[in-house]
Amino acid sequence: MFGSLALLFGNQRRIVRKAFLELNWATAVVAAVFVVIGAGIFVGAYVFFLRSFQALLAEPLAGPLIARYVLESSFSLIFLLGAMSFVVSSVNHIFRADEVRFLAAMPVDPLAVFIYRFSGAALLAAWPVIFLGLPAIIALGVASAASAAYYLFCAIVLLLFVFFIAVTGGLLSFLAAWLTRFIGRSLLWIVEAAFFLALLFGLIRRIIPRSLFTLFNVGTPEAAAAAGDRLSAIFRGFPSHPFAEVVSLVLPGSPTGRPVIMLVLLNAALIAVAALILIELGRRYFLPVWRIHEEGGFLARPEDAPARAARQPFPRLFRWRYGYLFEKDCLMLFRNAEDLSRAGFLLMLMIVYVLAARAISVMEAFGPTELYAAVVAFAFAAIGYFALTIGMRFVFPSLSLEGKSAWVLWSSPVHIHEFFSWKFFFWSAAVGLPITLAAAVTALLFGLPLWLGVFFVYAAMSAAVSLTAVTLGQGSIFPNFRDRDPDTLSTSPAGLAAAAIGLAYIWIVAGYVRRFTLAYLLVGQIDTLSIFGILIVSWAVITIYWIAAPRAMDRIEFPG
Amino acid sequence: MPKPTLELRSVQKKFGGLAAVDDLSLTIGSGEIYGLIGPNGSGKTTTIKMIAGLYKPTKGTIKVAGLDALHSPTKVKRLVGYIPDDPAAYDRLTGREFMEFVGQLFGMDRALRDRRVAELIARYGLEKTSAGYFGQYSRGNKQKFSVMAALLHQPSLLLVDEPMVGLDPASARVTKELLREFAAAGGAVLLSTHTMPIAQELCSRIGILKDGRLIEEGTVAELGTKAGLPGGGLEDDYLKLTA
Numbered sequence: 001m002f003g004s005l006a007l008l009f010g011n012q013r014r015i016v017r018k019a020f021l022e023l024n025w026a027t028a029v030v031a032a033v034f035v036v037i038g039a040g041i042f043v044g045a046y047v048f049f050l051r052s053f054q055a056l057l058a059e060p061l062a063g064p065l066i067a068r069y070v071l072e073s074s075f076s077l078i079f080l081l082g083a084m085s086f087v088v089s090s091v092n093h094i095f096r097a098d099e100v101r102f103l104a105a106m107p108v109d110p111l112a113v114f115i116y117r118f119s120g121a122a123l124l125a126a127w128p129v130i131f132l133g134l135p136a137i138i139a140l141g142v143a144s145a146a147s148a149a150y151y152l153f154c155a156i157v158l159l160l161f162v163f164f165i166a167v168t169g170g171l172l173s174f175l176a177a178w179l180t181r182f183i184g185r186s187l188l189w190i191v192e193a194a195f196f197l198a199l200l201f202g203l204i205r206r207i208i209p210r211s212l213f214t215l216f217n218v219g220t221p222e223a224a225a226a227a228g229d230r231l232s233a234i235f236r237g238f239p240s241h242p243f244a245e246v247v248s249l250v251l252p253g254s255p256t257g258r259p260v261i262m263l264v265l266l267n268a269a270l271i272a273v274a275a276l277i278l279i280e281l282g283r284r285y286f287l288p289v290w291r292i293h294e295e296g297g298f299l300a301r302p303e304d305a306p307a308r309a310a311r312q313p314f315p316r317l318f319r320w321r322y323g324y325l326f327e328k329d330c331l332m333l334f335r336n337a338e339d340l341s342r343a344g345f346l347l348m349l350m351i352v353y354v355l356a357a358r359a360i361s362v363m364e365a366f367g368p369t370e371l372y373a374a375v376v377a378f379a380f381a382a383i384g385y386f387a388l389t390i391g392m393r394f395v396f397p398s399l400s401l402e403g404k405s406a407w408v409l410w411s412s413p414v415h416i417h418e419f420f421s422w423k424f425f426f427w428s429a430a431v432g433l434p435i436t437l438a439a440a441v442t443a444l445l446f447g448l449p450l451w452l453g454v455f456f457v458y459a460a461m462s463a464a465v466s467l468t469a470v471t472l473g474q475g476s477i478f479p480n481f482r483d484r485d486p487d488t489l490s491t492s493p494a495g496l497a498a499a500a501i502g503l504a505y506i507w508i509v510a511g512y513v514r515r516f517t518l519a520y521l522l523v524g525q526i527d528t529l530s531i532f533g534i535l536i537v538s539w540a541v542i543t544i545y546w547i548a549a550p551r552a553m554d555r556i557e558f559p560g
Numbered sequence: 561m562p563k564p565t566l567e568l569r570s571v572q573k574k575f576g577g578l579a580a581v582d583d584l585s586l587t588i589g590s591g592e593i594y595g596l597i598g599p600n601g602s603g604k605t606t607t608i609k610m611i612a613g614l615y616k617p618t619k620g621t622i623k624v625a626g627l628d629a630l631h632s633p634t635k636v637k638r639l640v641g642y643i644p645d646d647p648a649a650y651d652r653l654t655g656r657e658f659m660e661f662v663g664q665l666f667g668m669d670r671a672l673r674d675r676r677v678a679e680l681i682a683r684y685g686l687e688k689t690s691a692g693y694f695g696q697y698s699r700g701n702k703q704k705f706s707v708m709a710a711l712l713h714q715p716s717l718l719l720v721d722e723p724m725v726g727l728d729p730a731s732a733r734v735t736k737e738l739l740r741e742f743a744a745a746g747g748a749v750l751l752s753t754h755t756m757p758i759a760q761e762l763c764s765r766i767g768i769l770k771d772g773r774l775i776e777e778g779t780v781a782e783l784g785t786k787a788g789l790p791g792g793g794l795e796d797d798y799l800k801l802t803a
Contacts, residue, residue: 313674314653314660324664328653335652335693404648408709411612412665413637558614 004112008103012116033496041131049139057143061224062216067140068248069216069231073207074136075240075247078128079165080203084196086125086169087176088345091338093121094173095293104290114282122166129162137247144251153250153260160267161243167274168239174281177289189337193344200352206234242267322414325422329398333430342393347434350386354441369521377514379442380456384463384506387435388499391471395427396498397489398472399553400479410558417550424472424546432464452520459513459534466538467502473545474498477552505541509534563626564589565717565748566611571620573606573772580606582772584620588717588765593739593749595763597756597794599802603772604752605645608719611750612642625716638666641710645721645752647702651695655686655705658694659712666713673712680708684734699726707735711742718742720751724758736762756795766794768801776801 023031052070056063094100094117103113137154140146179188218224235241242263249260315327333339399419402409409419439460443453478494489495516530564587573581581603588594596604609615611622613633622629629636649658656677663673681690684704694702703726710718720739724732739762743749753759759766760780767777776786780797784790787797 313670314657315664324661328650328661331657332650332652404646405650407612407614407642407644408649408662409665410614411637411640411642412662413634413667414665415634555616557616558609 001109001112004109005115008108008112008116030491030493030496034491038131042135045131046135046139049136050142053140053143061218061221062227064251064253065218065224065227065231066216067143068228068244071136071140071247072231072235072238072241072244074132075161075244076203076207076235076238078133078161079168079238079240080196080199081128082125082162082165083169083172084345084348085127086121086166087172087192087196088341089124090121090169090173091293091341093117093124095177095290100290101294104287104294110287111279111283114286115279118166118170118278118282121169122162125166125169126162129158129165133158133161140247140251144253146250146252150250150252153264154247156264157243157246157267160264160271161240163275164239164243164267164271167271167278170278171274171281174278174285174289177285177292180292189341189344193341193348197348197351200348204352242270322418322422325414325418326426329423329426333394339394343390346386346390346393350383350434350438353382353386354438354445369518372521373514373517376446376448376452376456376517377510379446380439380459380463380513381506381510383435383439383442383460384467384502384509386438387431387460387464387467388471388502388506390431390434391427391467391502392490392495392499393486395431395468395471396475396495397486398423398427399476400481400483400489401486403481403484406481406558410556416553420472420476420546420550420553423476424468427472428465428468431468432461435464436461449520451526452517455516455520455526455531456513458531459509462534462538463506463509466505466541469542469545470502470505471498473549474501476549479553479556481558501541505537508537564623565592565625566594566750567621567623568607568611569621569623571607571610571622572618573603573610573615574618579618579772581610581617581769584769584772584774586767586774586777588748588750590716590746590748591743592765593743593751593763595759595766596750596752596769597754597759597766597798598769602769604769605721606772607769608642608721608750608752611717612640612719613637638713639716641713641715641718643703643706643710643718643720643723645725647699647706649694649702649706649709651693653694654691655694655697655701656681656690658705659690659709662709663712668713676712676714677708680711683738684708684731700728700731703727704731704735707738711738716747718747718749720749720753722753722755723751724753724755756793756798760794768798770802 049070053067056066056070059066094114097117100113100117104110137158138151141150141154144150176188176192179191183191216227218227235244246260246263246267249263315324318324318327318330436457439457440453443456448456474494474497475489478492480489480492483489512530512533516527519525519527519530566586566588568584568586571581571584572579580601584603584607586594596607598604606615610617611624611629613629613636616630624636624639627636627639650661653661659677659680660673663670663677668676681687686701686704689697689701690705694705697705703723707723710720718739723735723739727735736758739749739751743764751759751763763780765777765779766783767774768783769775776783778786780794781790783794783797783801784792787800789796789800
């Protein structure tokens with residue numbers, strides 16, 4: 001097995017090295033942009049945490065408590081997001097990768113293949129640790145003037161935490177595969193989504209109790225100690241708790257009664273046991289599970305297995321002129337369990353945001369009008385960001401993913417403009433519905449006054465349609481019929497340009513949202529400039545792509 | 561004199577500096593099955609894709625039933641059925657849905673479309689298979705559905721790129737019958753293939769492409785004479801003429 005592992009990792013190293021050596025300028029620019037974006041997110045999170053921790057730790061009694069609460073909450077959220085990411089990405093990365101298909105036919109130890117692919121999936125699932133956990137820990141160390149020992153312990157803890165998340169995700173992936181013996185793949189996706197949603201809902205309810213403010217309302221050291229116990233009670237039993245606890249214990253001024261090294265070793269031992277279980281599962285079941293995925297609920301059916309028990313002629317629902325183009329895209333999306341799971345993951349993140357918004361509204365933390373307006377604008381920006389994320393993952397690659405099937409459309413007598421139009425209508429509905437719903441729920445949770453709420457929903461709907469135009473337009477002007485991976489397609493230079501244009505749009509419209517909110521709250525006026533500003537910006541964006549994209553599509557030479 | 565169904569005049573297609581097709585002129589009349597043969601990279605698929613509207617010629621004119629394909633692409637596409645070399649289509653549509661979708665794209669009346677779909681599916685005996693997803697099909701079954709989809713709207717010109725790849729003998733026979741029936745009913749077929757017996761068996765005329773140029777054209781007998789191998793097989797003629 002070790003020989004196989006060395007071969008696989010060695011080959012991967014060669015591929016990476018070759019990619020670096022043969023880096024062309026376009027790829028280098030894209031890579032550099034990603035590094036800058038990643039660094040920006042990291043630095044932004046670090047500054048946010050640093051300022052928060054500095055302000056909190058200035059409070060001698062409540063400060064350390066709140067800092068600990070932030071740390072525990074962040075770790076619990078990181079754990080859940082990481083495990084969810086692992087389960088979602090493991091399907092493609094471990095069980096359905098082209099490379100695994102190739103290696104499965106080779107005389108390579110299956111366990112080595114599993115460990116090799118597991119490592120990649122573990123790295124992918126580490127994003128919440130990198131972009132949330134690491135900046136939080138560094139910021140806490142800087143704010144507490146911690147010693148080098150703190151950073152050393154934290155580095156070990158974070159590595160263990162990443163491994164723990166991946167091992168948990170791996171075990172859950174096998175559990176999901178085992179469930180396919182009893183339930184269909186589509187139902188499994190629903191069960192997984194419901195499971196994670198329930199966990200998320202439970203987590204948020206538990207870590208944001210209504211009495212949160214009173215928990216930190218401590219005036220004496222005794223009260224602070226009692227609050228510390230109540231805090232421990234909230235997080236005790238969370239899988240992330242032992243890791244967050246180690247970080248808390250190695251901070252300067254923390255009670256040193258507990259042997260930190262023993263705690264770290266205990267964590268490591270528990271993870272080792274879990275890892276051994278996972279390795280045994282990998283040894284026994286990797287190939288059988290891979291076969292299940294390879295054949296799949298979709299592909300394992302016999303050629304003549306009917307798609308529907310009783311069929312009606314196509315199109316079934318959208319029988320108006322060109323409605324069949326709309327229905328074709330509907331069927332392609334709703335029959336794609338993988339895309340649905342990705343969409344579900346994004347929607348779940350949006351639900352996290354909505355629940356967080358609810359928590360903010362429960363806390364009644366809003367202060368002066370300026371801050372209130374900024375929070376409303378931020379809420380719009382968050383919803384716009386989700387619309388853009390959905391657009392980048394699903395809408396941008398939608399034309400390119402016609403792929404080798406594109407000859408069907410391009411050799412038909414239907415004008416290119418119709419293809420663009422109906423894709424635009426389809427995706428506007430698909431993106432617009434959840435976004436509008438999220439905006440309406442946010443407006444209700446924030447308790448926005450009626451006209452402010454209506455304006456908020458109007459801004460979100462405009463953003464959904466405009467961002468659909470941006471992502472679909474960019475993806476149609478610069479299609480790539482050769483790549484099949486939506487993530488690869490979305491991270492092209494054209495994809496990055498779409499993201500930049502989308503972010504600029506969100507920034508402009510968020511400005512109008514802030515302006516409208518201020519005018520409404522300060523003088524009770526409906527700011528028509530904001531209403532028309534959004535209308536004009538959206539109209540301009542949609543019109544530009546409505547004209548430019550079909551023209552560019554008309555010049556496409558299908559390479560299939 | 562009736563207009564030819566397909567007329568190519570001095571057609572050129574360049575990719576960068578490379579001329580994949582150069583100064584190609586040919587005509588195909590109603591009822592004719594015209595075979596296009598040639599080495600790999602000789603420009604057969606590029607020629608077919610230009611006629612199907614997937615590539616735009618760099619120079620020259622393409623006319624289908626007298627209509628210019630560059631000036632009236634939509635009208636021309638209505639007259640053309642295209643069978644690609646790679647019969648990939650929508651994995652998550654059933655074979656029947658795929659054909660019905662293609663019928664919609666060509667603006668067919670629903671009743672006529674449904675009747676034609678049933679007829680064609682019956683020809684290959686794919687009634688049960690047509691209810692399964694396209695992504696589940698074997699290469700051969702995908703090929704059969706792409707043949708049926710191209711014939712569905714009863715075009716005037718059929719463009720066929722390697723029609724027999726992956727087909728079992730029975731299905732290959734059905735496909736040959738369909739092509740012959742199509743030509744007998746007045747349709748024109750442009751067929752690109754590397755399978756010499758198919759070209760010899762089906763084609764009334766054959767053109768040999770090499771390096772993007774039409775180097776010879778004629779009936780099988782005429783090519784044999786030009787090759788100096790009268791009465792020999794097309795394969796020997798082809799090897800001699802392309803050497």
